[in-house]
Structure formats: structure tokens, C-alpha cells
Amino acid sequence: MIEITIENFEQEVIAASLSQPVLVDFWAPWCGPCKAIGPILEKLETEYGGAFKLAKINSDEEQQLAGAFGVRSIPTVVLMKNGQPVDGFMGALPEGKVREFLDKHVQALEGDEDEEQEALPEEPAGADPAAQLEKLQHAVATDPANDDSRFDYVKALLLAGREADARRAFEPVANKASLSRRIDALARWLDALSFAAGSPSAADLDAKIAANRRDFQARFDRARLLLAQQRWTAAMDELLEILMRDKAWSEDLARKTYIAILEIIEPPKPKVAEGQVPPEDATVATYRRRLSSVVLS
Structure with missing residues (x-):
């Protein structure tokens, strides 16, 4: 469990959720229901053996973060994956309901490893930058007037450090x-x-x-x-x-x-x-x- 502030939010929540689900708990010291669910979340973080990371945000002290998530009441719990909120709930749910919520998204590490391995073969193709660039280049060549495809292609070139290629690809739409x-x-x-x-x-x-x-x-x-x-x-x-x-x-x-x-x-x-x-x-x-x-x- 880690306390989150605006200073460490990007690293401890956004970046961390790219490799591991992060459960964000918005709470406040005066909130009775927060005191009920807080220990449950901490207990489950331990029991799930690192399958998710618990991040706690004091909504009184970090109002900017609470506002960014649209928090209207506390406790509010949000699950982050791949840098994005994917699910959440409000109120102090009983432990059984929290387990049901977690089981939809995470699996305790001591569970069956075969299920985790089944998902791995899909990653290399989707993550291959060269393949992605070739696909985007083909989209632009097929439909040169599609500015969305061109945006994605030029962006990918710049992210790959291919500035000269990016400038050439950008030139046809520079006047737009x-x-x-x-x-x-x-x-x-x-x-x-x-x-x-x-x-x-x-x-x-x-x-x-x-x-x-x-x-x-x-x-x-x-x-x-x-x-x-x-x-x-x-x-x-x-x-x-x-x-x-x-x-x-x-x-x-x-x-x-x-x-x-x-x-x-x-x-x-x-x-x-x-x-x-x-x-x-x-x-x-x-x-x-x-x-x-x-x-x-």
C-alpha cells in the first residue's frame, strides 16, 4: 500500500498500472465507511500476493486528483489498468463483494499459471513497432486523404525517432x-x-x-x-x-x-x-x- 500525492501519482499509479493493476482508494480521515473498507483492501492486497497494488489518496489533501477522477462521495475505489480506469465502486462493500470485484480483473499470483501464459502469444505482434509502422504506412498509402491515419503514422515515426521520415510524411498536410x-x-x-x-x-x-x-x-x-x-x-x-x-x-x-x-x-x-x-x-x-x-x- 502506498500513499499517493499529485507529485507521485504519475509514477505510482499511471506508470505502475502498465505492468500491474492498481486499486486506488479515495478516502478521508473523517469518513466512517472509509475506516471500514480500508483494512479490507489492505488485507486483500496481501492475500492476493501482489496481483494488484493498493494506492490510497486522501481526497481532502489531494482535491485535484479527486476532481480528476470525478469523485462525488467517499470511499470511492477505482481499478487502473494500462494507464486507464477500467472499473470501480463507491461505498464500503463487504469483503465478499470486494473479492468478487477483484476477481473480475485480477488473479491471485498463486493461481493457475497456464491461464496467464495463454494470453502471451498475442503481445509480440501487437507490440512490434516495425509491424505497426508498416501497417500505418500502408493505411496512408491506401488513403492519402485520411488525416487520422496520417496523424497516427507521423506520430509513430516521431516516437520512433525517425524525424526526417516524419517530416516527409507530414508535408502533404502541413497547410491544414x-x-x-x-x-x-x-x-x-x-x-x-x-x-x-x-x-x-x-x-x-x-x-x-x-x-x-x-x-x-x-x-x-x-x-x-x-x-x-x-x-x-x-x-x-x-x-x-x-x-x-x-x-x-x-x-x-x-x-x-x-x-x-x-x-x-x-x-x-x-x-x-x-x-x-x-x-x-x-x-x-x-x-x-x-x-x-x-x-x-
Whole structure:
């Protein structure tokens, strides 16, 4: 069990859930039902032998995180897998019901290993970057007017470090940047890479910011460096520092760049049953709410 704050949320919840289910318990010291279910969750974390990780968030102290998850009452328990919330419940359920909930999503490690191995063969093909790039390249070649396919292809090339290929693939849609948010996002990413190629000094930028916290150009340049390094959340944090002090700085440049990063990092929506709404990526949801709270304040 680990206590979660806004500082360690991304590492201990989002990143951790990529390799292991994370059960997030929103609680508060004054909440009676929280005191009832808390020990049950801790007990089951031990009994399930590491099949899931328990993360506790004090909703009084971490209101930003509670807001990001849309918590309306406590206790609220959310199960995270692959960086996304997949299920949850509210209230102090009895231990048997909590076990039923967990058994839908996790399996105690002392269980049958054959079932786990059956799922493994599917992973290599889906995870092969070369195969994915070939598939995306084929989609663009088949339908050059499909901007969504082109966005996915250029994004994959940039993530793979193939900047020159990405620029060639982007060129046919470069003039659409003012019309499409996704194309604009790619244009800003490529601009950040061009800026970083000029070898600006991060230390100089940090010194300028330390000397004058309202040196928005230095902050924006630092955000561009972070974007070029694919340090998404750090770049958005820097842009938020600008927005908190001047929402419309440089013709909305900070806000537009922030939105571009959200477009870049938002994963494809998973398939769900008809009538259901797919869960939103937790990091995207958190930073979208942070932007709204600053812009609308």
C-alpha cells in the first residue's frame, strides 16, 4: 500500500498500472465507511500476493486528483489498468463483494499459471513497432486523404525517432494545421524538435526563470525543449505556469501548445460495448481538468 500525492501519482499509479493493476482508494480521515473498507483492501492486497497494488489518496489533501477522477462521495475505489480506469465502486462493500470485484480483473499470483501464459502469444505482434509502422504506412498509402491515419503514422515515426521520415510524411498536410487540431499538434511537435536542434541551453533558461518567474518566453522555450524530449507532463506543467500568470500570453500560445500535447498523448479509444462510453486516459483527464481550472478561474 502506498500513499499517493499529485507529485507521485504519475509514477505510482499511471506508470505502475502498465505492468500491474492498481486499486486506488479515495478516502478521508473523517469518513466512517472509509475506516471500514480500508483494512479490507489492505488485507486483500496481501492475500492476493501482489496481483494488484493498493494506492490510497486522501481526497481532502489531494482535491485535484479527486476532481480528476470525478469523485462525488467517499470511499470511492477505482481499478487502473494500462494507464486507464477500467472499473470501480463507491461505498464500503463487504469483503465478499470486494473479492468478487477483484476477481473480475485480477488473479491471485498463486493461481493457475497456464491461464496467464495463454494470453502471451498475442503481445509480440501487437507490440512490434516495425509491424505497426508498416501497417500505418500502408493505411496512408491506401488513403492519402485520411488525416487520422496520417496523424497516427507521423506520430509513430516521431516516437520512433525517425524525424526526417516524419517530416516527409507530414508535408502533404502541413497547410491544414490551422484547420485541424491534430495536424496542428504535429506541427507544434515538429517546431519543438527544430528548436531543440539549435541546442538551446536548458541551464540558461532555468537561470532566466529563476531570476524572473514571469519570463514567459524562457518558460515557453523550456516547455518546447521538454516537448522535443517527449517529456509530456513536464512540458504541460511549464505551460501551466505561464497560464496561471497570463492566460492570453503571446496570442494564446501556451494554451494552444498545451492542447497540442494533449492531442499527442491521448491514446486510441478502446473498443467498448454499444451504448458504453470508453474510459478516458487518466493522465489526459487530469491535465485536461488542470487546464480548465486555470483557464476558467
